[in-house]
Amino acid sequence: MANGTAQNAVTLRRDTWWAAPLITAVVLGSFGIYSTWRALSNADFLVEPYLSPFYSPYILASWWPFSPALLILWAPLGFRATCYYYRKAYYRSFFLAPPACAVRPLAKEGSYAGESKLPFILQNIHRYFFYAAGVVLFFLWVDAFKALKFEDGLGVGVGTLVLFANAALLSLYSLSCHSFRHLIGGNLDVFSKCPTRFMLWGKASALNEHHMLWAWVSLFGVALADLYVFLLARGVITDVRLI
Amino acid sequence: MAVVKMRLYRGDSNGGAEKEYEVPLEEGMVVLDAIHFIQANYDGDLAVRWNCKAAKCGSCSAEINGMPKLTCKTRLDTLPLDKPVTVYPIKTFPIIKDLVTDVSWNYKVRKTIPPFTPAKDTKWVMYQEDVERGQEFRKCIECFLCQDVCHILRNHDKKNEFIGPRMLIKIAELEMHPLDTLDRKEFLRDQAGIGYCNITKCCTEVCPEHIHITDNAIIPLKERVADTYFDPLQWLLEKFKGSPKQ
Ligand code: SF4
Ligand code: SF4
Ligand code: FES
Numbered sequence: 001m002a003n004g005t006a007q008n009a010v011t012l013r014r015d016t017w018w019a020a021p022l023i024t025a026v027v028l029g030s031f032g033i034y035s036t037w038r039a040l041s042n043a044d045f046l047v048e049p050y051l052s053p054f055y056s057p058y059i060l061a062s063w064w065p066f067s068p069a070l071l072i073l074w075a076p077l078g079f080r081a082t083c084y085y086y087r088k089a090y091y092r093s094f095f096l097a098p099p100a101c102a103v104r105p106l107a108k109e110g111s112y113a114g115e116s117k118l119p120f121i122l123q124n125i126h127r128y129f130f131y132a133a134g135v136v137l138f139f140l141w142v143d144a145f146k147a148l149k150f151e152d153g154l155g156v157g158v159g160t161l162v163l164f165a166n167a168a169l170l171s172l173y174s175l176s177c178h179s180f181r182h183l184i185g186g187n188l189d190v191f192s193k194c195p196t197r198f199m200l201w202g203k204a205s206a207l208n209e210h211h212m213l214w215a216w217v218s219l220f221g222v223a224l225a226d227l228y229v230f231l232l233a234r235g236v237i238t239d240v241r242l243i
Numbered sequence: 244m245a246v247v248k249m250r251l252y253r254g255d256s257n258g259g260a261e262k263e264y265e266v267p268l269e270e271g272m273v274v275l276d277a278i279h280f281i282q283a284n285y286d287g288d289l290a291v292r293w294n295c296k297a298a299k300c301g302s303c304s305a306e307i308n309g310m311p312k313l314t315c316k317t318r319l320d321t322l323p324l325d326k327p328v329t330v331y332p333i334k335t336f337p338i339i340k341d342l343v344t345d346v347s348w349n350y351k352v353r354k355t356i357p358p359f360t361p362a363k364d365t366k367w368v369m370y371q372e373d374v375e376r377g378q379e380f381r382k383c384i385e386c387f388l389c390q391d392v393c394h395i396l397r398n399h400d401k402k403n404e405f406i407g408p409r410m411l412i413k414i415a416e417l418e419m420h421p422l423d424t425l426d427r428k429e430f431l432r433d434q435a436g437i438g439y440c441n442i443t444k445c446c447t448e449v450c451p452e453h454i455h456i457t458d459n460a461i462i463p464l465k466e467r468v469a470d471t472y473f474d475p476l477q478w479l480l481e482k483f484k485g486s487p488k489q
Contacts, residue, residue, distance in 0.1 A: 006252075006261065007334045012309030014326070084442055084462055091441045098394045101445035102309055102334075105394050112399040116438030124465070124473035178458070182466035190421045192370040208458065 010104045017100035021093035028090065031223055035073075038226055042067035044233035045226075049147045050159040052229040053166055053222050057139035072136055076170075076222075079133035082126040084178045085215045127179040137174055140167045156243040159228060166218075166225040173218035176207035244268065247319055248327035249277050251289065255340045262286075263327060268319060274330060275303055275314040278342070290341035298451055301386030305342050306331040311388040311449045314342075333391040346387050352406050355434060359417055360425040373421035379459060380416040382452040383409060389446035389456060395439050405436040408446035408456045415460035418467065428471045431464055440465075 006012060038045075038054050045052035059068045080086050091097045096106035105112070115123050144163040148154055174180065185201025188194055207214070231237045245268040250261045264285055266277045275293055282289045291314075294300040298316040305314050307330055308322060314330065322328055336344040389408040395401050406414075414431060417423050431437045442465075446456045454460075470477040 007306070007331055012306065012329055012331065014308050014323070087441065088443050091443050097441060098398070098443065098445070101392050101448050102306065102311060102397075105398050107399075110399050110401070112395065112401070112439070114395065114439040114441045116404075116436060120441070121438060124469045127466075127469065127474065178462045179466060179469075182463055186463050187467065187470065189373070189419055189423070191372045192421075198372060 011100075011102055013100070013102060017103055021096070021099045024089050025093040028086075028093065031219060034223060035077075035226075038230065039069040039073050040067055042069070044230045045069075047159075047229055047232040047239070048151070049149050050157075050163060050229050050232065050239075051143045051146070052226045053140055053143075053163070053170075054226050056143045057136070075129065075132035075136045079126075079129040079174075080215075080219075082123050082129050083215065084126070085212050087123060126177075127183065130174065130177055130179050134174060137167065137170055140170060143167075150241075155241055157239045157241045159232065159239050161242075162225050162228050166221045169214070169218040169221040172207060173211075173214040175204060176209075176211040176214045178208060178211070180204055181208045245324075247277060247324055249281065250327040250329045251278070251281065251342070252329075252331045253286075253289070253341050254338070256338055259338075259341075261329065268324075272319045273315055274305075274307055274312075274317045274319065274322075274328065277319065277328075278314060278330065290339070290343045292343045299384055301384035304333050304386045304388050304391065306333060306391075311392045313386060313388070313451050316451055333387070335391040335393075335397045336387070346390075348402060349385070349387055349390060349407070349409065352402075352410055353413065355406075356410060356414055356417070357425055357427055357430060359420065359423055361422045362424050365422055367422070369421055376419050376459070377416040379454055380412040382454055383412060384452060385409065386451060388449045388451065392445045392449045393440075394443070394445070401436070401439060405439040406434070408440070408461065411435065411437065411440070411464060412454060412456055412460040415464055418464065428468050432468050432472060437461070437464055437468060 011017065035054065038052070045055040046058070051058055054069045054073065057072065059071050061068070061071070064071060092099055097112070098105040113120075115121055140163075144160070144167045147160040147163045148156065150157070181201065181204040184204050185191070185194070185197040188197060188201075191198035191201070228237075232239055246265045247268045249264045249266055251264065253259050253262045264281045266280045269276070275291075275296060278289070278291050282291065291303070293303040293315060295302075296315045298313050301313075303314045304311065306312070307314065307317050308328060309331075311333060319328070330342065332338050332342045332344045336346050336348065339345050387409060390396055393405075393408055395405045396407055414427055414435060417425070418427055440461055442457050442461065444457045447454070447458070450456055471481070
């Protein structure tokens with residue numbers, strides 16, 4: 001490149017540009033480790049009437065020798081892995097491609113193909129993971145309602161609220177998805193002919209503006225909901241019955 | 244009076260180096276003011292491009308403390324002044340002299356974008372909700388800060404493969420136009436190289452017009468390309484219903 005040598009350094013930025021990718025790497029990495037451990041453990045996920053979201057829907061199949069979580073987790077994990085927001089997050093924090101703006105990427109100059117070739121070209125099927133994660137989300141709502149049914153009849157415990165909050169946050173995350181925003185109306189060029197889809201697109205767009213926020217709070221939500229059930233199962237805490 | 248230390252890049256395509264200057268700080272001063280002070284009082288041959296000094300012409304793009312910014316919009320009181328403020332030309336385009344670069348590549352690739360193509364018998368009636376989306380993209384002042392910061396052009400020098408974020412919002416404006424009839428999806432995938440973008444959003448971060456380049460243009464375009472090339476269900480649907488575009 002024709003410019004001065006100093007500009008060929010890693011960066012001329014002097015602010016703490018490395019902080020954001022570092023924090024993202026630590027938090028996403030921790031979630032990865034926690035969720036892998038919980039999904040493989042195949043234990044401590046059911047304390048009636050609460051079912052951990054990692055195991056919902058609970059599938060008991062005799063032909064499946066591994067943890068039942070693995071039968072479903074591919075859907076929400078695939079949804080997050082191909083999510084436009086998380087792509088930015090992990091391309092920056094794990095692939096350093098680039099780690100921050102105007103900072104030199106890790107990959108050798110010119111060696112980059114982005115999402116134009118395998119494997120990252122597969123990000124284009126994000127919408128199919130949206131559909132699959134939608135099915136799982138439906139069961140999370142079902143399980144939240146099941147958490148109202150105690151042995152002595154209907155009621156509400158802290159766990160019930162936890163599961164409802166989890167389903168609600170995941171719904172906000174899903175409905176703010178870029179693919180959903182496209183499919184619900186963004187693919188139109190003439191909105192005036194489809195007022196309903198225009199209205200829905202407007203709502204999806206409003207949620208989409210905060211997609212990053214929903215991505216993070218729903219991630220914490222699902223991990224904390226699982227942790228709640230885990231701690232109940234281990235007897236570390238006891239559920240408080242509110243109603 | 245407080246004094247600011249400025250370190251400006253001085254040189255041309257044969258090379259160059261930083262040169263330090265001291266500039267008296269005045270209230271409300273922007274980086275371009277400091278550059279003008281240097282030009283007027285120290286080095287009359289310092290090359291810098293600017294026109295409006297109102298963040299609207301897009302000429303004064305440079306890299307201030309390593310970040311691509313408009314020099315006329317960056318106030319000195321927003322920068323840490325304990326160390327010298329560095330000003331470099333934008334890195335992605337060939338340097339002509341000092342802070343001035345040759346951005347003509349952008350005008351060249353812009354011409355390759357298939358233009359607005361209305362139907363022959365178009366009735367020139369449009370509704371606000373149909374043109375609103377494109378209005379955001381027309382705020383672009385062609386400062387090329389987004390082109391500069393994009394790592395695909397900046398670090399990987401893929402100028403033959405990737406058209407850059409500014410051009411993608413231009414295509415989005417045309418593709419989403421209610422009266423346009425052309426289908427630019429093949430162009431987007433092949434010539435424009437939209438697949439190269441990994442939506443790391445630096446273009447959006449530096450845009451002085453605060454255009455949501457990734458969220459409102461690049462991602463919707465990626466989704467449109469996915470409709471045609473990566474989604475068998477949509478593909479079938481389009482075959483069945485017929486695409487509205489040629
Ligand atoms: S989001 Fe895409 S176009 Fe914008 S700077 Fe990043 S790679 Fe370039
Ligand atoms: S999109 Fe923004 S950053 Fe890019 S050229 Fe236009 S005004 Fe400049
Ligand atoms: S001088 Fe016109 S944008 Fe800065």
